[in-house]
Amino acid sequence: MNITKTVITAAGRGVRLYPATDTVQKAMLPIVDRDGLCKPMIQIIAEEALASGIEEICLVCAPGDPEQYLRQFQSLRENLLIAYKGVDWAQEQAMSIDNLLRRLHFAEQHEPLGYGHAISCAKSFIGSDSFLLLLSDHLYLSHDPKLRCAEQLMHLARSEGCAVAAVHATREHLIGHYGTLTGRHLSGRPGAYQIERIIEKPSISQAELELFTPGLRVGQYLCFFGMHVLTPGIFSILDEFIAKGDTPDRYQLTPALQELARHERYLALEVQGMRYDIGRKFGQLQAQFALGLAGVDHDRLLTETMELLLDVERHQPVSYGE
Numbered sequence: 001m002n003i004t005k006t007v008i009t010a011a012g013r014g015v016r017l018y019p020a021t022d023t024v025q026k027a028m029l030p031i032v033d034r035d036g037l038c039k040p041m042i043q044i045i046a047e048e049a050l051a052s053g054i055e056e057i058c059l060v061c062a063p064g065d066p067e068q069y070l071r072q073f074q075s076l077r078e079n080l081l082i083a084y085k086g087v088d089w090a091q092e093q094a095m096s097i098d099n100l101l102r103r104l105h106f107a108e109q110h111e112p113l114g115y116g117h118a119i120s121c122a123k124s125f126i127g128s129d130s131f132l133l134l135l136s137d138h139l140y141l142s143h144d145p146k147l148r149c150a151e152q153l154m155h156l157a158r159s160e161g162c163a164v165a166a167v168h169a170t171r172e173h174l175i176g177h178y179g180t181l182t183g184r185h186l187s188g189r190p191g192a193y194q195i196e197r198i199i200e201k202p203s204i205s206q207a208e209l210e211l212f213t214p215g216l217r218v219g220q221y222l223c224f225f226g227m228h229v230l231t232p233g234i235f236s237i238l239d240e241f242i243a244k245g246d247t248p249d250r251y252q253l254t255p256a257l258q259e260l261a262r263h264e265r266y267l268a269l270e271v272q273g274m275r276y277d278i279g280r281k282f283g284q285l286q287a288q289f290a291l292g293l294a295g296v297d298h299d300r301l302l303t304e305t306m307e308l309l310l311d312v313e314r315h316q317p318v319s320y321g322e
Contacts, residue, residue: 026137056125073100116252170220175223180198198257
């Protein structure tokens with residue numbers, strides 16, 4: 001299986017991050033990366049894919065957004081070269097943006113009809129290829145310094161020649177936020193499962209009855225990590241679901257993934273790493289802290305955080321919620 005393309009979904013307006021996302025796309029919000037440089041989130045996500053061997057990127061976005069993305073990245077590149085003329089890191093960042101722009105394609109989702117519909121918009125870009133699917137509001141941090149989260153997933157997909165979903169063992173009180181699945185262990189493949197059942201955001205009682213996976217700790221379930229390798233067969237399934245369009249879930253991805261598991265081999269892999277959902281409350285703060293601790297600013301971040309905590313504790317600020 002050859003995987004050289006990725007689809008990144010970014011058509012949502014980021015209502016959970018209002019009012020910031022009322023004036024700028026959620027994917028362009030800034031965050032300091034592990035190298036100590038402040039970048040748009042979409043650049044960090046794209047670099048995850050490029051560093052894993054991806055050659056072309058399709059960003060599924062809202063109507064009119066392609067021009068805005070291009071304009072903002074070109075402006076960022078020019079400002080780096082002007083404001084930091086002759087500075088090595090700025091030159092390197094400008095080259096990174098050039099590399100991203102050369103590989104970047106766009107597909108517009110003209111109506112906000114759901115995650116599955118958004119992916120279907122990239123059908124012509126993907127063609128007959130398998131592809132990596134990422135979310136524009138998730139940042140990924142691998143526990144393995146030599147193997148990114150996307151690489152772990154792509155290695156299994158290539159070696160087994162099939163679709164693979166990244167999953168993470170998740171405590172039961174959180175499963176209502178994620179697609180959750182169960183399956184049987186794949187012999188000789190630690191952390192890999194043959195997918196048998198997928199439910200979108202199940203209740204705890206439903207998970208207890210239908211999604212128990214042997215080998216996990218009590219009260220834990222396999223939840224989607226926000227990263228997949230999919231075969232082009234997903235598009236025919238999505239087309240069929242969307243054509244029916246009689247219920248809201250016809251436009252979602254999870255029912256199509258369940259159907260994919262019925263038609264072809266579909267695995268799950270417990271990725272050795274963490275995901276950070278920027279759209280959740282304090283999600284950007286958690287992602288920033290995690291990236292900082294994993295990068296060149298580790299010592300500085302720890303020191304300044306301790307100083308901040310001590311200062312807050314000392315002054316005991318008034319809670320405005322009381």
